[in-house]
Amino acid sequence: MKPPYEISNTILSLVAAISEKIGEVNAAHLYKPPTELRKKNRIKTIQSSLEIEGNTLSESQITDLLNNKRIIASLKDIIEVKNAIAVYSELEKLNVLKVKSLLEAHRILMKDLIKDAGKLRDKAVGIVKGDKITHMAPPAHLVPTLLEDLFQYLKNDEDLLLIKSCVFHYEFEFIHPFSDGNGRMGRLWQTLILKKHAPVFEFLPIESLIKERQTQYYGALSKSDSIGKSTPFIEFMLEVIKDALEDLLQNQNISFTNIERIETFKLNIGTATFSRQDYLRVFKNISAPTASRDLKEAVDNGILIKSGDKRNTTYSFK
Template identity: 65%
Template structure:
């Protein structure tokens, strides 16, 4: 729970430290094998998996096949509410890059897209009091409506200024977000979405990592650790659970993808890294250490012919720049 201007309570346990180390190692492998931006087909598949899992946790009935059909503008026979939920989620995930994870206004904008046509106050922090009811008992009594804005400001302040590693902070944010329950509806899917966004800033692979499908497989445990963290007054159990889920999803990505890069793949990946800057063949080789000088020359020659790159200078003084026009 957050008290005004204080750091959310949690302990860094041995388990958390071990998980952070293991995740960091896996992220290193992801970088070394150039999986931080998986092939287009896998990205699309994982995005569909993410949307399907996150919404199924909230009771949505659409299958991956139906979501694929909606992505391709095909007609789907299903409850209208379920279709709207999926269409909204597709829109939000398409715009993920545009949101700043450290900005409360951006969080409200994302919620407005996610819940458009589903609730009246989409994108607005709640001012009413709410409780989460499971069966016949109140599972969680959220902080009163008048405190929500202040609590959310404190949470974003923690996210922006705290010195802890981002992996841990993203889990703390996810838990505290669910505890505060800042919106009347859509808090579960928003909390999971925002954790992804927070992690993406440092590790691009999280945009395409279906963490949600592992949460879905362990849904009961997800709710149990949320409840356990509520009862214990700190998010430690939830951090341990989420880091374990993140580790499993990275292991699964590395297991299923033995990626052979094409020249086009390498050029596309390098474009993300170098942006608008000039570079040499030597710079290019620094990023793809497993290819020969001849292969690097062929890649760059191909990209120049395709007008993807602009070449200047000659021989040793040759420089390249991506053509953004």
């Protein structure tokens, strides 16, 4: 059964704006940002998503943990961060369309934090704000079926992945399938879905904008609950995605290393044979000698295979 929502004019407008920005990202070769930016954005993602849940560690402390340095902080906060680092490093192994992968991700994310990490809840749960219950999740015995239906929607519905990622996020929070960790899991799984739409989303710190707009985030969830449709939440999340892409484009004065140019070009060309001119057509801001040095170093390092000579020289990736 398809979750209830409407494709509003606001949603259509935001989808168009996001598609346009993804085109700009691709033209600027930012679909896989340079290594340092990827690392920085991953740290920002982890810090923001966990701060929403009450974690107190800063980006610099998370960086230290990534570099295996000791920090002074509560054990719970340190475990949360180490678990998040572990699960984000496993994104390539997770199948976004499989409940089994969802359970495995939750097991890693909540290891040593709750007893039932990686298992669906077997008790009733509600979300409490102050002294009020703001959301009563569906009964535990319905969770497996509701989750399976949600994954079938994700797999089979013909709506755009952009929209389905937002719907999934909302419905996941509504179902509240785990005893704890639902917020961070919902945000993680939306990232995975968006990654299928465009590679740039793997390292786009959407969570940092959600953290900045935390009141609006919970407001959009609550409004969707009250009307029985996820439309307000879809609109909110698409706005966040659009703004995150805009931030990336505005801060794109990043210089690629020769290795990063070669990695980026491989994403463009795949297994096809190419010339230095083909390389220069992609990287219009570098000189011919720089292109030659990039290609020679890649050949010397065993990344490229060189054929022919002088003007007839061609290359291909091993």
